Amino acid sequence: MSDLLLPLPILIAFATAILAFFFRSGPEGRWISVAGSVAMLIAAAMLLSQVLTDGIQVAQMGTWAAPFGITLVADTLSAVMVVITGITGLAVAVYATADISPEMEESGYHALFQVLIAGVSGAFLTGDLFNLYVWFEVMLIASFGLLVLGGRRVQMDAGIKYVTLNLISTIMFLSGIGLLYGVTGTLNMADLHQKVQAADPGLVTVIATLFLVGFGIKSAVFPLFFWLPAAYHTPAFSVSAVFAGLLTKVGVYAMMRMFTLVFTQDIGWTHGLMLWVAVATMITGVLGAAAQTDFRRILSFHIVSQIGYMVLGLALLTPLALMGAVFYLVHHIIVKANLFLVSGVANRIAGSTEIDHIGGLYRGAPLLAFLFLVPAFSLAGFPPLSGFWAKYVLVKASLDLELWLVAAAALAVGLMTIYSMTKIWGRAFWKPHPGGTVPSLGSLSASERFFLLSPIAGLAILTVVIGLFPEPFVQVATRAAEELLDPSAYVTAVLGAPVTEVAE
Amino acid sequence: MEFLVALMCGVMVAAAVYLMLARNVLRFLFGLILISNAANLLIFASGGLTPESPPLIEYGMDAPPEGVANALPQALVLTAIVIGFGLFAFALVLVYRAYQTMGTLDSDEMRLAEPEDRA
Numbered sequence: 001m002s003d004l005l006l007p008l009p010i011l012i013a014f015a016t017a018i019l020a021f022f023f024r025s026g027p028e029g030r031w032i033s034v035a036g037s038v039a040m041l042i043a044a045a046m047l048l049s050q051v052l053t054d055g056i057q058v059a060q061m062g063t064w065a066a067p068f069g070i071t072l073v074a075d076t077l078s079a080v081m082v083v084i085t086g087i088t089g090l091a092v093a094v095y096a097t098a099d100i101s102p103e104m105e106e107s108g109y110h111a112l113f114q115v116l117i118a119g120v121s122g123a124f125l126t127g128d129l130f131n132l133y134v135w136f137e138v139m140l141i142a143s144f145g146l147l148v149l150g151g152r153r154v155q156m157d158a159g160i161k162y163v164t165l166n167l168i169s170t171i172m173f174l175s176g177i178g179l180l181y182g183v184t185g186t187l188n189m190a191d192l193h194q195k196v197q198a199a200d201p202g203l204v205t206v207i208a209t210l211f212l213v214g215f216g217i218k219s220a221v222f223p224l225f226f227w228l229p230a231a232y233h234t235p236a237f238s239v240s241a242v243f244a245g246l247l248t249k250v251g252v253y254a255m256m257r258m259f260t261l262v263f264t265q266d267i268g269w270t271h272g273l274m275l276w277v278a279v280a281t282m283i284t285g286v287l288g289a290a291a292q293t294d295f296r297r298i299l300s301f302h303i304v305s306q307i308g309y310m311v312l313g314l315a316l317l318t319p320l321a322l323m324g325a326v327f328y329l330v331h332h333i334i335v336k337a338n339l340f341l342v343s344g345v346a347n348r349i350a351g352s353t354e355i356d357h358i359g360g361l362y363r364g365a366p367l368l369a370f371l372f373l374v375p376a377f378s379l380a381g382f383p384p385l386s387g388f389w390a391k392y393v394l395v396k397a398s399l400d401l402e403l404w405l406v407a408a409a410a411l412a413v414g415l416m417t418i419y420s421m422t423k424i425w426g427r428a429f430w431k432p433h434p435g436g437t438v439p440s441l442g443s444l445s446a447s448e449r450f451f452l453l454s455p456i457a458g459l460a461i462l463t464v465v466i467g468l469f470p471e472p473f474v475q476v477a478t479r480a481a482e483e484l485l486d487p488s489a490y491v492t493a494v495l496g497a498p499v500t501e502v503a504e
Numbered sequence: 505m506e507f508l509v510a511l512m513c514g515v516m517v518a519a520a521v522y523l524m525l526a527r528n529v530l531r532f533l534f535g536l537i538l539i540s541n542a543a544n545l546l547i548f549a550s551g552g553l554t555p556e557s558p559p560l561i562e563y564g565m566d567a568p569p570e571g572v573a574n575a576l577p578q579a580l581v582l583t584a585i586v587i588g589f590g591l592f593a594f595a596l597v598l599v600y601r602a603y604q605t606m607g608t609l610d611s612d613e614m615r616l617a618e619p620e621d622r623a
Contacts, residue, residue: 137587156602157616163595167536175543182550230617
């Protein structure tokens with residue numbers, strides 16, 4: 001059963017991509033994309049429920065036994081991430097039906113989007129290091145295409161920075177894989193967990209640092225984040241929403257996986273470095289946002305800042321902190337994708353994303369204003385929204401370790417986040433429109449209104465639900481954190497019990 | 505032998521970094537291609553260099569004899585080369601399009617996405 005269920009989300013996304021490509025010249029493509037996203041979300045949910053009832057699911061591709069073949073593994077963290085990918089994918093696919101122009105559809109937007117979703121799901125599900133590299137590339141090439149789709153001049157400029165810096169990260173990652181293979185002779189992550197113990201610790205630490213830099217660029221941590229705020233405000237709004245929600249989080253996920261399963265031999269150096277990187281990331285991100293006046297650029301810098309919180313959870317490496325990091329990951333994907341979707345509607349009805357050039361959204365579109373307020377407050381960490389619990393857990397985890405400075409930084413950054421959110425609120429929503437007009441949702445057709453606003457409302461409701469009933473989500477996150485901290489279950493699930501049945 | 509290949513990797517990385525420090529985006533791209541090939545070579549070398557013993561399985565046996573070359577790094581390198589080829593083809597077209605639309609390849613002048621005078 002798990003042999004079929006594990007690759008299913010990836011297969012559905014790829015199949016949808018192929019179908020959507022053939023129907024790209026008409027309106028059918030977008031509905032294929034929506035239907036595929038629904039199917040993918042259902043498959044992901046089935047996978048998660050199976051993981052929650054039966055424990056870690058493993059499938060060996062091509063019936064090659066681990067560690068020789070390619071293994072797909074779904075532990076709680078992977079399954080949760082695939083579900084959240086499905087949710088984001090569905091929300092953005094629905095939004096895209098009204099947001100993406102026919103010209104962009106003609107150039108294959110929906111196919112690229114589904115390939116991106118396949119790449120992201122693959123990266124979450126793989127249990128093989130080189131396979132992870134391949135999924136990264138699948139994701140990357142799709143994101144390159146999506147980023148420059150439309151071909152405006154800013155997009156070319158952003159594209160160059162995004163493409164080149166991400167390629168450097170890929171090369172770092174690839175070199176790390178090569179060296180790690182040279183040292184251990186295996187690429188299966190569970191097998192690596194065992195083989196690394198016997199390897200020269202100094203060499204492994206060097207390789208770990210190489211991985212840290214590679215994943216650091218991918219997940220946009222300080223001081224490697226410059227490509228992100230240079231690029232995320234230029235593509236179509238659907239594209240920037242899915243980028244903001246998912247792409248950097250794949251880097252964080254990879255970091256979480258590698259630095260709990262494989263690289264735990266020198267925690268003082270790797271996780272100590274991560275701790276200060278995390279603090280610096282939180283602070284620079286939020287300060288960068290304070291200096292911006294473009295809706296999407298403010299949000300982009302906040303992605304950087306929020307990545308800091310997740311890396312912080314990983315760096316502290318206590319059960320509570322890791323739980324917080326997992327919770328934050330889920331919360332952040334929902335909220336951030338949502339805020340980018342809101343910025344798209346604001347641009348549509350008010351004419352710009354430059355917050356000095358727009359205004360009056362509160363008067364003209366109170367519904368949109370409310371839908372902005374929910375994720376914005378959640379991002380800043382207001383109770384009772386999801387961001388409050390995420391921040392609360394991480395602050396508590398750092399206080400438990402008596403890292404007063406770190407906790408203070410996390411709290412101060414939360415405060416600064418409110419500053420940026422109120423800046424958007426004050427200038428884009430509250431003050432009158434400088435052009436004298438009152439932007440209104442009425443300027444959209446009824447179907448556009450529905451397809452643009454329903455994903456926003458859905459994600460906002462999800463934030464509120466997580467905030468009001470955090471208990472089940474905390475339980476799942478706790479379980480994911482426990483599995484990360486004690487990889488023996490993961491290793492046994494992939495390689496079989498230590499003595500018996502290594503190969504079939 | 506390993507030492508020589510390692511040295512070659514080092515020289516390639518050094519040359520690549522030198523190219524990547526240039527302001528001209530095309531030079532940067534050449535540096536990127538060079539460093540990606542250095543990474544490929546690194547994978548090849550880190551798998552161990554075993555000359556003159558191809559990983560062939562004798563007829564009727566189900567495992568190769570001891571001490572043959574490890575074929576896996578070469579398979580990895582092949583995959584990486586193919587992927588790299590696709591990515592660089594894209595990057596080259598992107599740089600060309602960027603040159604067409606912006607009229608420059610000087611990275612200092614590429615400030616469209618991040619304009620300079622922003623308070």
